[in-house]
Amino acid sequence: MSKSNDSEKARQALSRIVDLFKTGDVPKALAVATIPPQAGIPSSKWSWSNRLLQFMADTSDARGFRQWQEADRKVNKGAKCFHILGPKIRKITETDDNGQESDKVFVAGFFTIPVFRAEDTDGKPLPYEPTTPPPLTDVADKLGLSVSYQTFAGSYYGYYQGNSKKIVLASHEARVFFHELAHAAHHRIEGNLKGGQVPSQEIIAELSAAVLAQLYCPESNLGFSYEYIESYAKKSKKTVERACLAVINTVGKVLDEILGYQRESKGSQAA
Template identity: 40%
Template sequence: MKFSPKVKQSLDQVVEKFKNGDLSPITNTVRIRLDPQAPARNWSLSNRVLAYIQAEELDCRGFRQWQKAGRFVQKGSKAVYIIRPHMVKDIDGEADREEYTCIGFYPVPVFPASATKGETPISLYTPAKLPPLMDLAEKLKINVSYTPTIEDRYGDCTTDGTRIRLASFDPSVFFHELAHAIHARIKGKLTAGQNVDQEVVAEFTAAVLTNLYGYEDHSGSSWKYISLYAKDPLLAITKALATVEQVLEYIYSMHDISNMSSIHM
């Protein structure tokens, strides 16, 4: 079977994951919640896995598909590639029916939702009201997008703190991921994966911010979350306090804290 260089490169990424025993791309794509209008809902599982491995999100569409949705691909964005079979009609097929043969595959460039902009929000992705400190994220050039992620995760942040993805409209989730992003700036780069110290810092910071902005008490949920990572939650919080203070000081230095007096119940 003939593959173009771009198709081969995409497939190699999948093979490399599987060689390392990582089957998460398959399980994740099956569990992702997609916009009802997303073309990926009709893709084969193999193409969904291809897109997810390359983009780390699943709602990927072509230029015209995004334009039709009222969105535009940002300049400089890199495409990810799914594959489409190249079918040719059999010359020797029976006269009463058309038969086709697959002679290879060719790449189809698509772009993830996070690479688009537009006045038209992506259905189900954007809350009616953005959470506090979103303007700080913009000021720090942190790319924040509401996009479907796996069901056992409400959000994530890149290790360098430049991109946040949210699958929940709960402000505490944004605060948690923003804390990760700022922690990355202070530390230089976060450790990949669910690092205990990093999770404690992010969750305790989120609890403080949730309280400061007048949202419903979040401390109970934070305690349960931290307990999942630390055998002794109180000790873990005590050890994390110095870093939590650094993260909060960073926020205070970059943002007008007088706005924190407003209640957002």
């Protein structure tokens, strides 16, 4: 790689950080970047600016090509790297008026380091991935959704992104996955969902998840679900009962959608 090419990449990486400040996305990015990541993940030791670059690449675990090899994972063909910055340390020896020599160390610039997202690698399971995928993972496959795990769990346990058809989980709890799967099924039924945490959408997703949890992991605790629904019912100035009643038909449709795919895949397995 030529020198000028490298400094151009460093300049681009720096300007991406500056852009983040311009667009006002810094608070969110910093919140994610400050959460203590899991031990044993190289980026947990990265500088703040590199963790911001990682945040912008939409991953919580990026590593160099060799680091992935050492973790028994392979970078997928065609995967694109992004660049983080390493400081170019220079040392100069200065002589003061008394003839005393002293070494001065300073950052003379940056070099770039190419890294790849965990999402673009395959191989040995990552320490933060569950050993067995949650029930209904096959339904997510059928719906064309990617399911990936991230190490950070700042303000959320998981999210569903409709336009890129992906579910990202920061928890191994099946019900967290069910909640996001319900958002995805709801999205298919309605054609479009409003962005952000819309109370009715959240109640639909959480009620559906509670039913699926009853079906697939009845030992799981329902307390969290009630508090979650209650908080959204309050936002729409309704009692929990009324808020649930208002969306119960949609919940039924969401469950039909998910369990329909489940029945289909069971059938094809038997055939």
